[in-house]
Amino acid sequence: MPVATDLVVFAVFFVLALSVVLKVDGASYRERPKSADVLKGDTVTLHCAIDGLPPSEMVQWYGPPDMRHISSGNVIAKRFKGRYRILGDTTRGEHNLQILRAANSDEGDYRCSTLSLDETAEATLAVVDPPTVTVTPKSSRVMEGESLNVTCHVDSNPPADVDWRKVGHALPFRVDNRGQVLHLDRVSSSDAGIYQCIAENGIPPVGYGTFTLEVLFTPRIRQTFDTKVSVLYGQDGFSLECVAEGNPRPQVRWRRQNTELYMGNPLVLSPVNYDVEGKYACVASSPGFASVDKETFIDVVGRPEVRDSSLSTLTIVEGGDATLICEVASDPVPDGITWFWRDSNGKETIYTAGITEHVAVREERTSKGVKSLLTVSTAALDQAGNYMCRASNMFGSDQKDFRLEVQDSHLTLIIVIAVTTVVSLLAVIVGVCIVKKKGWISDDRDSETSSVSVSRPVPPVPGPDMVDREERDGKPEGLYEYDVNNGTLKPRPPPRLDKDPYSIGLSYPRLVNVLPSYATVERDQPKSPDPDLQPRPSGDGECAPTITELPPRHSGLFECKAADNPSQRPPGYNEIHAF
Numbered sequence: 001m002p003v004a005t006d007l008v009v010f011a012v013f014f015v016l017a018l019s020v021v022l023k024v025d026g027a028s029y030r031e032r033p034k035s036a037d038v039l040k041g042d043t044v045t046l047h048c049a050i051d052g053l054p055p056s057e058m059v060q061w062y063g064p065p066d067m068r069h070i071s072s073g074n075v076i077a078k079r080f081k082g083r084y085r086i087l088g089d090t091t092r093g094e095h096n097l098q099i100l101r102a103a104n105s106d107e108g109d110y111r112c113s114t115l116s117l118d119e120t121a122e123a124t125l126a127v128v129d130p131p132t133v134t135v136t137p138k139s140s141r142v143m144e145g146e147s148l149n150v151t152c153h154v155d156s157n158p159p160a161d162v163d164w165r166k167v168g169h170a171l172p173f174r175v176d177n178r179g180q181v182l183h184l185d186r187v188s189s190s191d192a193g194i195y196q197c198i199a200e201n202g203i204p205p206v207g208y209g210t211f212t213l214e215v216l217f218t219p220r221i222r223q224t225f226d227t228k229v230s231v232l233y234g235q236d237g238f239s240l241e242c243v244a245e246g247n248p249r250p251q252v253r254w255r256r257q258n259t260e261l262y263m264g265n266p267l268v269l270s271p272v273n274y275d276v277e278g279k280y281a282c283v284a285s286s287p288g289f290a291s292v293d294k295e296t297f298i299d300v301v302g303r304p305e306v307r308d309s310s311l312s313t314l315t316i317v318e319g320g321d322a323t324l325i326c327e328v329a330s331d332p333v334p335d336g337i338t339w340f341w342r343d344s345n346g347k348e349t350i351y352t353a354g355i356t357e358h359v360a361v362r363e364e365r366t367s368k369g370v371k372s373l374l375t376v377s378t379a380a381l382d383q384a385g386n387y388m389c390r391a392s393n394m395f396g397s398d399q400k401d402f403r404l405e406v407q408d409s410h411l412t413l414i415i416v417i418a419v420t421t422v423v424s425l426l427a428v429i430v431g432v433c434i435v436k437k438k439g440w441i442s443d444d445r446d447s448e449t450s451s452v453s454v455s456r457p458v459p460p461v462p463g464p465d466m467v468d469r470e471e472r473d474g475k476p477e478g479l480y481e482y483d484v485n486n487g488t489l490k491p492r493p494p495p496r497l498d499k500d501p502y503s504i505g506l507s508y509p510r511l512v513n514v515l516p517s518y519a520t521v522e523r524d525q526p527k528s529p530d531p532d533l534q535p536r537p538s539g540d541g542e543c544a545p546t547i548t549e550l551p552p553r554h555s556g557l558f559e560c561k562a563a564d565n566p567s568q569r570p571p572g573y574n575e576i577h578a579f
């Protein structure tokens, strides 16, 4: 067995010797690739260096997906050309893989190996990406009560944690991170605002996206006033503000009950008296919604106010009745209305509700207070004097004065007759004046159709002279018609006054200047033309006179004679000459 033993010893030794030789001469990794993160778009280098590489051997790189062959030695596979390259001193076994502009597809496991190495060196490359956030929709306008979903789209590597917040508010909802969807169920006006989606994956910066929610809602009037508001009478201005919310922002106005009259907001009542007491409604309206209102009763309280507190004078005839009325608005109602009478001797009498010999006082409730009526029946002369009513309550008092005059019944009759006579006389005088004035205006229209001009001459005084001139001018219609029956001047209907105030102003002053001559005896009793002088239709055998000249007084002889030149005139033509 010594031979066998020797063989075994030799074999062991050989193996050991071989292993020593291999260790000295075989390839080995000097630097192995290490796992790394690269920001998307950046450049990354995976290092690999092998010692003792036989000259005939190449270093191989494999990578994603599924360990595809990237390179052999310095040669890059066709499909990886462009962004991939091998760097380093290949004579020293350096084969570093550099990737430019890292993309998501570059992420995965890489291997650096060679044929003479049994073991392989692998590393993982992660292409990381900070979150990029897109929110859809960016904004929304919804009606109150509606629901909506808002999605936060996040592009990131590794996946990000997504959170929703409301700017300036506590979160009114639960957030579903996985779906990155914000569920807004039956929104209310308080949900309106800006929402922020926040995405974080550890790669800075943090991603943000925003969503703006607008909620449309019907106007709402805030409880800033009660259903009844008490205001002190005489207060120096009172205002009541109405606050309403809504989207769109409502228009806020005030309306008094049973009226369509709107007042602004705040409601201002000045002066504060019993007339402003009543129901008012604040009305808030915005487009797209029905108007909303809220009522309040403005209750005026304070001292009594006597209506129409100025002095009233009553005059009655002896034996008649007189009722003095004192109407009082007051809240609370007056403690009572007292009447005072001071007669002509200065003696004062007080009356309260009730009946005495000649004076009855009664009170009536009204919607705003009390009415007190003092009646003096079958008044005697000595019941004249100053009466006064006074109403008072805890806030103060108000009063009204009356003067009662009682006239002697005989004296009254005389006065009535005198007054009637004077009035009648005046009426007659005025009537006459008006008639004459109207005659002048009539002149203006007839003699000129266009508006009166500045250069227009003063209209002539009407009268017989006038009639004559008008006829000569070829206007046979006289300006005035003479009423033969009573001899008065009867004017034509008054002309319509020119609308131009200037021309009116021109006409009247002249009328005034001219008028005095009008008042002469002649004018008052215009001469009625002698019926015999009226032109008549000419006919055979008759003398039909034409008045060519008429002196102021057309008394005298009139001659009827045949024309000098019959050929120029129709047969039987005659002239009348006045002289």
Ligand SMILES: *[C@@H]1O[C@H](CO)[C@@H](O)[C@H](O)[C@H]1NC(C)=O
Binding pocket: 147, 148, 149, 181, 183
């Ligand atoms: C929101 O999304 C939920 C499911 O995620 C769906 O049931 C609901 O109808 C969506 N609401 C709206 C308003 O789209």
